[in-house]
Amino acid sequence: MTTDAAPVSNFLRTIIDNDLKSGRYQDRQWAPPPSAASARLAGAIDPARIRTRFPPEPNGYLHIGHAKSICLNFGLARDYQGICHLRFDDTNPEKEEDEYVQAIIDMVRWLGFDWTADGTPHQYFASDYFETFYQFAEALVQAGHAYVDEQSADQMRATRGTLTEPGTDSPWRDRPAAESLNLLRDMRAGKHPDGAMALRARIDMASPNINLRDPVLYRIRHVSHHRTGDAWCIYPMYAWAHPVEDALEGITHSICTLEFEDQRPFYDWILERLSELGQLAAPLPHQYEFARLNLSYVVTSKRKLRQLVVEGHVQGWDDPRLPTLAGLRRRGYSPGAIRLFCDRIGVSKADSRIDYSVLEQALRDDLDPIAARAVAVLDPVKLVITNFPADHTEPCSAPVNPHEPDGARREFPLTRELWIERDDFREDPPKKYFRLFPGNLVRLKYGYVVRCTGCVKNDQGDVVEVHCEYLPDTRSGTPGADAIKVKGAITWVSAKHAIAAEIRLYDRLFREAHPDRGDQDFLQAINPDSCRVVQAWLEPGTRAEPGAGWQFERLGYFIADREASTVDRPVINRTVTLRDTWV
Incomplete structure (x- = not known):
């Protein structure tokens, strides 16, 4: 993929520039994941100057917020002669499906990015590392850094403390390492029901950072996994799996959104303990945080998007009114427009809300020179x-x-x-x-x-x-x-x-700029006129093959629907008007 525009400097590029200048990663070694210390130290020098990753959980469809992370991680790897991994964080079997895996692959490729370097595909799954996760967990238990807790989830929550009060030690916190190790092995063997016990890190129940108050590493879940089936009944928590995955893949710059900033001390604690135990080789990954994309007139919560789909407020995950990438593609958005939008909004550590018109203008600017x-x-x-x-x-x-x-x-x-x-x-x-x-x-x-x-x-x-x-x-x-x-x-x-056609005049799904602000019911902000269907006439010669697009003069940009349109029965979606009508 070619670069759409000259890279704009930001704090992440400054960090990478300084790391490369200091030689921080130049002598690191590489081995195919999962590469613990022994495999890594036996590998050759990593040909990639840096390694980043885009790590979606396959529990839904990607949306415009993910596009920012995709463009950032793949773009940095491209610009610095590095490699970006596509990694599926599939550690929660209750919500993950192969359908979402394929949809994610499709959308990342549609945006113009690839994870293959020198013939080697760098597509990974956290579930491929389950055995390594478990061996690392045993090492932590044996070293006294983790213990099996038999409190219920509610009890753990009650003793965790608050932002102003320290937590309370579990009665099982000081149990002998050998006893915890036997219980952990029983957990893996399926001898205990869901919620009967959990493996916790032993850190500091009085830490001002609640994330360091003995966080859970493993919980019992007797649920089939979309890739491993019933091979496991204990699954790693994301906060534990995330740093380990990065290390096993040789990631140098682990780029997350700001909500993970408070998790960074735990990220570092895990990697440092495993390095001290000889399980991981230096240099270790480092986590950096940037502001997530907050876009007006949409919701990007996967839970809320799923609610819109399941309750029939929209016609599926690729409904052209949704901010999912599948929906935007069906609406007529181009990959170039989305990349241009991500370039324009930039990268910072300060939260802000971007008006939807900025995305629409990026589309107009991308399509105007090329649209028929x-x-x-x-x-x-x-x-x-x-x-x-x-x-x-x-x-x-x-x-x-x-x-x-x-x-x-x-x-x-x-x-x-x-x-x-x-x-x-x-x-x-x-x-x-x-x-x-x-x-x-x-x-x-x-x-x-x-x-x-x-x-x-x-x-x-x-x-x-x-x-x-x-x-x-x-x-x-x-x-x-x-x-x-x-x-x-x-x-x-x-x-x-003239050719008769059905035209679907799509508009914004919500009437309010912040439809899910505070405790308000976002469903009450749905725009009843977000889709109007009209019978129209087209210029003769206009072939409405699925995915064909045009600028209809004086009206805006339109695309033949990918699912419903045929040459004999055109069904055409309005992508965007020629100018912003919401000002």
Whole structure:
């Protein structure tokens, strides 16, 4: 993948620059994961200058917030001649599925990133390290750094203390290492039910950082895992697995979002203890935190996204109104637009909320130079050119892309009866209205100048036809085109040749910028007009193959739906309007 723009400096790049300048990682060795100390020290010098990782849990679909992490981790590895791993943190069997694994792989590739280096794929699973996790846990127990606690989860929570009060030691905290080791082996063997006991790190129950008050390393869960089946009934906690995974993969810069900042002391404690015990080789990974993406008018909580899907508020994980990457792709967002958006919002340690319009503008800027143009009429009313012969067809043409005026052209016919947008006619126009009204002159874009002569209404008073006369010597591209100056131009399609299409006019899913602020019910902020379906007419020659996209002139960017559209029955999604309509 090529770089979209010159890298912008940030605090993470400064850290990496300093690490490379000091030679902190230049002599480290590499062995395929899981590589404990013996394997690592037997390996060759790591060919990657740095190693980063994108470590999603496969318990849902990726969303726009993940895109920031993907672009950051893969982008840093690319720019510093390093390697970024795609690692699945599948340590919670109750919520993880192969469906999500495949969806994540699909989306990372769609964004333009790859985890293969010199023919070696660097795709890993935490579940591949379960045996190594367990051996490390036994080493911690034998060294007195961990113990088996028989308190219930509620009891542990009650004795953990508060931000202002220290915790209380477990009655099992000082049990002999040999006894804890036997109990841990019984836990692994499935001899105890869920919740009967847990393995805890022995650190400091009076620590001002609650994360260091003897955190749980293993809990009992008699649940099948999507990859290991029933081979295990104890599973590592994320805070314990995360640093170990990084070390086993030789990660140099472990980049997380700010909510993990308080976990960093435990991250360091785990790696330091295992290094002292000879289980891990130096240099050890280091964790750095950056501000997560907070985007207005969306929710990115996996729980809330799942609720929207399960309760039927949207039509699946790839619903074009969702901020999932699958939904954004189906909506018509391009990988380049999302990468551009991530570049523009930058990387910092300060939390902020980005307005959704910034994402939309990135899309416009990405698509404008490359999108094919076409005409669509979404709210049609018939325009009759009364002095145009009924059996006559006149060919017209326009550039496929105005940024390439000498490039390909599209052809379409002008006939006596046309479809125009209903909003392009006013019987009694407001001030500064320059389109069709009785007596006014406008240009049919790529065609002739016409003079409006009136309209026809039905019994309810609705306009059903607009009438006009064309001026024969004013066709676009001819010497007479500029003979008559007009202030307005309107788009049109031939009524005889137009293609019928279903257009889904998607808008923001929520009416409020912060739909899940505080304790409010985010479902109450759903926008009832987030999807309107209209029957429209398309310029002839517009082939609505799934995934084909256009800029419909004067309307915005649209894409043929990946699931529902066919050439014979076009179903087209509005991606974004030509300008922000929410200001």
